[in-house]
Amino acid sequence: MRQAYAHDAVVALTAGGDERAPGGAITRELCGSLEHEPPCPLASHYIGLTRDDHDDGDTVRLRVLFAAEPADEPEVRRRIGVALRSAELTGPDGLTTRWRLRAETAAAVRPGERDHAARLAR
Structure with missing residues (x-):
């Protein structure tokens, strides 16, 4: 059962x-x-983001909610890390965006996210 x-x-x-x-x-x-x-296919997910105003808008905080089988959690987190360390993406418009990963960490689902997380797990 997905969590x-x-x-x-x-x-x-x-x-x-x-x-x-x-x-x-x-x-x-x-x-x-x-x-x-x-x-x-692996994990239903939602990615929220916010820009930090005090840093000229160049710092982006990502919050990834995902639902996966408990045995798949380490693989999902590994893939999230791989994606973030790739440090670039060329979008459908042909624009390539580059970034530097400053930090990443596993986190707990917050009380205000529980309903959204439950929908992802269904």
């Missing part, structure tokens, strides 16, 4: 980069492509 998990990361985008690119890299690593029909 819900969370993963946090902080990246520094290069100037003019698309803030969605690190999340796109995660989706590509988990699902094989940026766009696909649901469900996600």
